[in-house]
Amino acid sequence: MPCITFFLLIFCGQQGYVVLKEYKKASDKLSSAENTLTPLWKQTNKFTLFTPALNQTTATAPVKAPLAAEIEGIIRSDDAWLSFAVIKTPAGQRSYREGESLTGFDDAWIAEINQDNVVVNYGGTPQVLALKKPDYFRGxxxxxxAPSTKDPGxxxxxxxxxxxxxxxxxxxxxxxxxxxxxxxxxxxxxxxxxxxxxxxxxxxxxxxxxxxxxxxxxxxxxxxxxxxxxxxxxxxxxxxxxxxxx
Structure with missing residues (x-):
């Protein structure tokens, strides 16, 4: 009987030591985790009411200079294909019909031929060129x-x-x-x-x-x-x- 009691004490002591050792390991891990975590109330977020605006640049289309062209004459018809205009440019003088490109310009074409003016589409922008001598065909x-103001001589x-x-x-x-x-x-x-x-x-x-x-x-x-x-x-x-x- 004393032998049984002695062995029970040894066994219980060994089990207690194992439990204590495992508890110590778990406790150390928990403590290490707490040290690595930052509480939410300690986390600081920088907040500003106004943030600097980004530099924004608005791209603007380049403004086309007025066309260096003069309308020397217009023959106008109700049928567009019969109408033509005599236009003088730095590249020379020639006649144009609607839809034809203007000589000497990369992106200019005849959009309309009217009674006393010609509308030229120049780089996507319409420009109106008045007839140099509109009294020719004003109708x-x-x-x-009006009386002439010129000296007859x-x-x-x-x-x-x-x-x-x-x-x-x-x-x-x-x-x-x-x-x-x-x-x-x-x-x-x-x-x-x-x-x-x-x-x-x-x-x-x-x-x-x-x-x-x-x-x-x-x-x-x-x-x-x-x-x-x-x-x-x-x-x-x-x-x-x-x-x-x-």
């Missing part, structure tokens, strides 16, 4: 013309100072140009012209063909004299107009 020849007088050309269409076809007085001068009647005359030829140039007529339209303001053939009623008349003889 207001029936209105009372001046050397800079040209046909354009006395006579206005306006395209005349029949059934969509160019049949010539109406010729009307620009002012109250007697030059029109003294030259042998009459109201209703239609110019069909100027200096042998056929004015019923748009491709040829555009040359006369472009140079009319520079000419001092011309041989014109007009259709008057059912016959043709040859008339010489000369500002030097006015």
């Amino acid at each position: 207001d020849a029936e209105k009372s013309p 001046a050397d800079n007088l040209h046909l354009d100072d006395y006579l206005v050309l306006k395209p005349f269409f029949e059934q969509g076809q160019l049949e010539g140009f109406n010729i009307n007085p620009r002012n109250a001068s007697s030059f029109f009647s003294q030259s042998g012209l009459q109201k209703g005359d239609v110019v069909v030829k100027v200096n042998t140039v056929d004015m019923t063909k748009a491709a040829e007529a555009k040359k006369i339209v472009a140079s009319w303001s520079k000419m001092k004299e011309a041989e014109v053939v007009v259709r008057r009623h059912a016959h043709l008349e040859n008339i010489r107009v000369n500002v030097l003889n006015n």
Whole structure:
């Protein structure tokens, strides 16, 4: 009996030592974990009411400079394909129809041809170019013309100072140009012209063909004299107009 009791004490002591050792290990691990964790109340978050704004740059499209172009003449028709404009650019002077690119510019094309101006799409932006001599085709020849302010004896007088050309269409076809007085001068009647005359030829140039007529339209303001053939009623008349003889 004393032997059994002795062995029980040894066994219990050994088990107690094992339990104490395992408890110590667990306690050490827990303590180490607590040291590594930072309480939420100790965690500091930097907070500012206002944060610096990021530098924002707004990209703006470059502004296109006005086109270096002049409208020398316009022939306008209800059918867009019959309309054309004579435009002068640094690359030269030539005629254009709607949709054609403007010579000398990478991103410019003819958007519209109107009675007294041409709209050019230049880099996605429309630019309106007014006719240099809008009285050519304004369609207001029936209105009372303004008296000329130029000296009749001046050397800079040209046909354009006395006579206005306006395209005349029949059934969509160019049949010539109406010729009307620009002012109250007697030059029109003294030259042998009459109201209703239609110019069909100027200096042998056929004015019923748009491709040829555009040359006369472009140079009319520079000419001092011309041989014109007009259709008057059912016959043709040859008339010489000369500002030097006015």
